[in-house]
Amino acid sequence: MKSEKAVQVIIGGEAGQGLATVGRLLSLILVRLGYRIVVTQSYMSRIRGGHNTFAIRVSPGEIAAPVEPIDVLVALTPETVDLHRGDLTEDGLIVGDASFVEKRKGCAAVPFGEIAREQHVNTAAVGLLCSVLGIGLDMAEALVDETFKKKNEQVIEENLAALRGGYEWAEQREEIHRPLPAPRRREKRLMMSGNEAIALGALSAGVRLCAFYPMTPSTSIPLTLISAAGEAGVVVEQAEDEIAAINMAIGASYAGAPAMVATSGGGFALMIEGVSLAAMTETPVVVVVAQRPGPATGLPTRTEQADLEMVLYAGHGEFPRAIFAPGDVEECFYLARQAFETAEHYQGPVFVLTDQFLADSARAVKPFPVEELEQVRPGADPDSVKTPYRRYEITGDGISPRLLPGASDHLVVAGSDEHTEDGHLTEDLGARLRLADKRLRKGLGLSRETIAPSYAGDAEPEVLLVCWGSVKGAALEAAGRLRDSGTAAAVLHFSQVWPLDPGRFLDRLRGPARVIAVEGNATGQLARLIHRESGFEIPERIHRYDGLPITPGYILRSMEG
Amino acid sequence: MATIEEFGEYETAWCPGCGNFALLEGLKQGLAASGRRPRDLLFVSGIGQAAKAPHYLNANVFNGLHGRALPAATGAKLADPRLTVIVESGDGCCYGEGGNHFLAAIRRNVDLTMIVHDNMIYGLTKGQASPTSQRGHVTKAQPGGAAAERFDPVSAAIALGAGFVARAFVGDTEHLAQMVAEAIAYRGFSLVDVFQPCVSFNRVNTFAWYKKRCYRLPAEYDPSDREAALRRAGEWGDRIPIGVLCRADRPVFEDSIPALSAGPLAGREVDRKKLSQFQRRFG
Numbered sequence: 001m002k003s004e005k006a007v008q009v010i011i012g013g014e015a016g017q018g019l020a021t022v023g024r025l026l027s028l029i030l031v032r033l034g035y036r037i038v039v040t041q042s043y044m045s046r047i048r049g050g051h052n053t054f055a056i057r058v059s060p061g062e063i064a065a066p067v068e069p070i071d072v073l074v075a076l077t078p079e080t081v082d083l084h085r086g087d088l089t090e091d092g093l094i095v096g097d098a099s100f101v102e103k104r105k106g107c108a109a110v111p112f113g114e115i116a117r118e119q120h121v122n123t124a125a126v127g128l129l130c131s132v133l134g135i136g137l138d139m140a141e142a143l144v145d146e147t148f149k150k151k152n153e154q155v156i157e158e159n160l161a162a163l164r165g166g167y168e169w170a171e172q173r174e175e176i177h178r179p180l181p182a183p184r185r186r187e188k189r190l191m192m193s194g195n196e197a198i199a200l201g202a203l204s205a206g207v208r209l210c211a212f213y214p215m216t217p218s219t220s221i222p223l224t225l226i227s228a229a230g231e232a233g234v235v236v237e238q239a240e241d242e243i244a245a246i247n248m249a250i251g252a253s254y255a256g257a258p259a260m261v262a263t264s265g266g267g268f269a270l271m272i273e274g275v276s277l278a279a280m281t282e283t284p285v286v287v288v289v290a291q292r293p294g295p296a297t298g299l300p301t302r303t304e305q306a307d308l309e310m311v312l313y314a315g316h317g318e319f320p321r322a323i324f325a326p327g328d329v330e331e332c333f334y335l336a337r338q339a340f341e342t343a344e345h346y347q348g349p350v351f352v353l354t355d356q357f358l359a360d361s362a363r364a365v366k367p368f369p370v371e372e373l374e375q376v377r378p379g380a381d382p383d384s385v386k387t388p389y390r391r392y393e394i395t396g397d398g399i400s401p402r403l404l405p406g407a408s409d410h411l412v413v414a415g416s417d418e419h420t421e422d423g424h425l426t427e428d429l430g431a432r433l434r435l436a437d438k439r440l441r442k443g444l445g446l447s448r449e450t451i452a453p454s455y456a457g458d459a460e461p462e463v464l465l466v467c468w469g470s471v472k473g474a475a476l477e478a479a480g481r482l483r484d485s486g487t488a489a490a491v492l493h494f495s496q497v498w499p500l501d502p503g504r505f506l507d508r509l510r511g512p513a514r515v516i517a518v519e520g521n522a523t524g525q526l527a528r529l530i531h532r533e534s535g536f537e538i539p540e541r542i543h544r545y546d547g548l549p550i551t552p553g554y555i556l557r558s559m560e561g
Numbered sequence: 562m563a564t565i566e567e568f569g570e571y572e573t574a575w576c577p578g579c580g581n582f583a584l585l586e587g588l589k590q591g592l593a594a595s596g597r598r599p600r601d602l603l604f605v606s607g608i609g610q611a612a613k614a615p616h617y618l619n620a621n622v623f624n625g626l627h628g629r630a631l632p633a634a635t636g637a638k639l640a641d642p643r644l645t646v647i648v649e650s651g652d653g654c655c656y657g658e659g660g661n662h663f664l665a666a667i668r669r670n671v672d673l674t675m676i677v678h679d680n681m682i683y684g685l686t687k688g689q690a691s692p693t694s695q696r697g698h699v700t701k702a703q704p705g706g707a708a709a710e711r712f713d714p715v716s717a718a719i720a721l722g723a724g725f726v727a728r729a730f731v732g733d734t735e736h737l738a739q740m741v742a743e744a745i746a747y748r749g750f751s752l753v754d755v756f757q758p759c760v761s762f763n764r765v766n767t768f769a770w771y772k773k774r775c776y777r778l779p780a781e782y783d784p785s786d787r788e789a790a791l792r793r794a795g796e797w798g799d800r801i802p803i804g805v806l807c808r809a810d811r812p813v814f815e816d817s818i819p820a821l822s823a824g825p826l827a828g829r830e831v832d833r834k835k836l837s838q839f840q841r842r843f844g
């Protein structure tokens with residue numbers, strides 16, 4: 001992955017100043033023009049004040065990693081300049097109001113007060129950036145038109161005026177131009193974040209009920225579903241707590257509605273008894289856990305990968321599960337779909353483990369072929385089962401015929417106590433063994449079907465970076481830079497972290513001189529799991545747990561020690 | 562229309578003489594009177610002696626976690642509103658462990674019926690105080706007597722605006738059956754709190770204790786007057802009223818959810834064209 005041509009624009013300011021609006025508008029303009037983007041949103045846990053940034057890394061070619069260096073720093077407050085000056089590249093530009101930005105080389109001191117009315121300053125900034133980046137104003141004008149279409153003509157005119165004001169001011173000042181290379185090819189792309197893609201994947205799989213209790217960084221999943229709810233026929237219910245949320249989802253799924261919950265660490269902790277219930281009653285449920293740094297409330301708006309072990313061991317008793325860990329926005333979509341399919345087929349809890357960075361990271365994605373993709377169809381055909389119907393009939397693969405209540409004369413009895421094949425509670429210890437073995441046998445199928453880690457890079461690398469989830473892009477770019485500097489390098493990325501099948505990756509680990517686990521946590525949870533499952537102890541580790549996403553630079557600096 | 566026999570006879574794990582037997586009998590009579598067939602019914606229960614009841618009759622059953630029957634029932638009802646969904650569990654399960662869900666269920670007003678086996682004690686865990694135990698009730702876990710005030714479920718439900726609140730006593734099965742049938746017929750959240758003596762662990766609130774106090778609400782009682790209902794529900798001591806204490810029409814949750822207007826969620830097809838349109842909004 002080449003990065004020379006990528007440019008990073010960072011908009012910084014206080015919460016409530018509308019920096020995300022500027023960021024989103026500019027991102028969408030860039031995506032429509034055919035650029036690739038990686039958005040990193042970094043914000044503090046407050047609604048007003050504090051200091052937040054919206055970083056857009058943009059390139060004509062494929063990019064997938066967040067980076068630190070800043071080419072264009074748009075400061076909505078003086079504090080932005082103080083905080084981020086150090087990250088500016090040699091040719092970096094500071095853009096800000098003339099009241100606090102000096103008039104000197106490398107600075108654009110903008111008299112925003114003269115260009116636009118106060119409420120349109122953000123729009124003026126977008127216009128200005130269009131000039132700085134050399135992308136013209138047509139797309140911006142079209143978007144402003146669309147965005148304010150629902151409001152009146154006057155609002156559109158005022159915003160267009162501000163947009164042009166900013167653009168023209170910058171056009172006259174060649175010294176602040178940092179033009180982007182032209183995009184290679186204009187093919188249709190959409191701007192989508194990880195959480196939006198999870199929601200879209202769930203819709204495409206046929207989700208019918210999502211129960212949630214608000215918790216950053218998971219909330220944008222139900223919010224995206226709500227924005228589609230009417231037309232998509234989905235019930236999205238804000239439950240009284242996370243315990244209610246998961247039990248509601250399980251109840252809905254038992255009655256035939258594909259169901260999900262989305263939460264983060266603390267909320268997931270409350271759901272854990274429900275995970276065990278889904279396993280015991282053999283009810284499909286998709287659980288999305290969007291990680292943020294813990295313990296306890298931790299850093300609510302930052303990112304981390306420290307809940308792998310929690311999700312892996314969540315729930316009392318022993319039962320099979322699958323845990324997916326998407327590495328990019330495309331994987332968010334496809335693995336969300338996969339989670340519903342796996343949950344339905346194996347009748348139990350299936351997890352999607354993401355994190356704040358990926359949840360909020362907008363990218364330019366190809367439209368997903370939603371018109372061609374199949375949905376999940378819950379339940380078996382009532383005519384296909386033996387009479388008397390037994391919900392938990394013992395079978396070779398452990399999968400019993402799941403009927404839906406009310407769909408036929410067969411009564412569907414599901415139990416949280418140990419039960420006999422017909423679902424009724426029992427304390428017959430022989431039945432206990434038979435049913436426990438039946439449930440566990442489903443784990444064999446899950447293992448057989450597990451997604452092998454993806455491998456990218458040199459066939460015989462000196463350096464192998466091992467990672468999971470959202471670190472994928474940073475690892476790929478770090479490996480690319482290593483190759484550029486003459487070191488053979490590759491990446492082994494796990495998009496499914498449970499079950500692991502060592503047969504599918506052990507050989508990859510054995511060859512390279514340096515095998516390095518790169519994880520967004522302090523203790524190396526995947527490395528520990530790989531060791532336990534395969535016997536291979538990854539000798540080198542790179543960890544990050546300061547709340548920020550892992551970048552290629554972070555990996556390379558850590559490798560140098 | 563189903564007969565009582567269709568709901569079956571099962572061997573139970575209850576103590577001889579337990580009030581649960583009469584409750585089950587009254588319940589089956591009420592089900593038969595309601596006109597529902599076993600296949601139309603979904604019982605959702607939690608954990609406790611009471612929560613085993615659905616295993617002793619013919620119906621669909623989701624026997625979930627202690628305290629969590631209501632949210633599971635809510636999910637199931639939203640998934641398939643054709644099901645008659647009945648939550649059945651103990652006082653500890655419904656008002657203690659599941660207290661927050663009780664509040665939320667009343668506020669939401671999904672069309673569910675909640676039948677509580679109220680023995681004013683934790684039976685399955687061998688006799689600790691429950692939220693409905695009276696202040697001063699001595700148990701092994703509360704040797705100095707329960708220090709907290711008794712939770713009064715019917716008053717709480719009325720105060721919260723519940724649309725159907727009834728109390729029954731297993732010593733009057735005919736009346737119990739009537740309460741069950743009326744609760745099922747009511748569209749919205751309905752509560753039937755049933756006094757059910759626990760012969761093993763509650764030596765205070767015995768069959769005789771209830772028998773002496775319970776009286777049927779008089780025919781002229783008007784359950785639509787919520788303030789009067791609150792006063793009546795608060796009667797406790799020598800005389801305790803049973804019957805429909807409060808009844809009112811309220812907006813039903815399901816009616817305000819656009820996604821439910823097209824019928825059950827279960828079995829619905831993804832409208833791929835619409836989904837494709839939705840996806841375009843990201844462009």
Ligand SMILES: Cc1ncc(C[n+]2csc(CCOP(=O)(O)OP(=O)(O)O)c2C)c(N)n1
Binds near residue numbers: 612
């Ligand atoms: C999460 C959880 N906590 C505690 C228990 C143990 N437990 C089972 S039943 C019960 C109380 C039962 O009381 P109640 O709901 O009144 O039912 P009863 O047995 O009196 O009919 C308790 C505490 C449990 N099963 N799950």
Ligand code: SF4
Binds near residue numbers: 759
């Ligand atoms: S413990 Fe009490 S409530 Fe439970 S079965 Fe025995 S008598 Fe009935």
Ligand SMILES: [Mg+2]
Binds near residue numbers: 609651653678681683
């Ligand atoms: Mg009890």
